[in-house]
Amino acid sequence: MTDSLPPPDDTSGSAPAPSPDVLDLDCLAQMVAALDAETAVVLVDGFVEEMIARADRIGAAATSGDSEALAREAHALKSSAGTYGAREVNGLASAIERGAKAGDGARAAVEARGMPEAARRAAAAFADWKRRTVPSE
Numbered sequence: 001m002t003d004s005l006p007p008p009d010d011t012s013g014s015a016p017a018p019s020p021d022v023l024d025l026d027c028l029a030q031m032v033a034a035l036d037a038e039t040a041v042v043l044v045d046g047f048v049e050e051m052i053a054r055a056d057r058i059g060a061a062a063t064s065g066d067s068e069a070l071a072r073e074a075h076a077l078k079s080s081a082g083t084y085g086a087r088e089v090n091g092l093a094s095a096i097e098r099g100a101k102a103g104d105g106a107r108a109a110v111e112a113r114g115m116p117e118a119a120r121r122a123a124a125a126f127a128d129w130k131r132r133t134v135p136s137e
Contacts, residue, residue, distance in 0.1 A: 020087070023125040027085030028133075037133050047084045048126050051077065055089075055119035058096060062112035070108050071100035086122045089115070 031040045054077040061069035078093035092115055099108030 019125070022086070022088045022121050023129065024085030024087050025129065028129055031084075032133065041130055041134055044084060044126055044130065047080055047086075048123050050080060051086065051089060051119050051122060055115045058093075058112050058115050062096075062109040065105060065109075067100045067103070067105045067108065070105070070112065071097050074100060074108075074112075081122075084126075086126075088118045089122050092118050 028040065028044070031043070035043075054073050057073045058070060058077065061067075061073060074093045074097035078090055078097055081087075081090035081093055092111060096108050096111045096115070099105070099111060
């Protein structure tokens with residue numbers, strides 16, 4: 001795991017729910033209903049680690065001009081972000097993948113610059129969802 005993304009800010013207390021542009025709470029509610037809260041949290045925690053690692057690899061591929069790696073990482077992140085309801089990350093990964101596959105590495109690289117911040121927002125939103133889903137005792 002890389003250390004390039006800081007942990008999300010602690011927003012415990014009366015913080016508002018995450019923006020629906022960042023996180024699809026209905027998607028997560030369906031996951032909890034299909035599994036249980038504890039299992040959903042474990043799966044989400046694993047996704048957040050993967051998301052941060054892929055965001056780092058997307059940044060590295062954009063910096064090095066490796067369009068093939070950029071398309072591959074963006075495709076994988078797009079798919080998993082969609083599964084876990086990370087809307088902003090999903091949309092950005094889709095745009096990166098389209099640019100990289102179309103041979104427009106410059107456009108893909110520009111889009112990739114926004115991925116670390118989008119991943120931070122998603123990680124913070126997932127942390128908030130986790131606190132709301134499994135309150136500490």
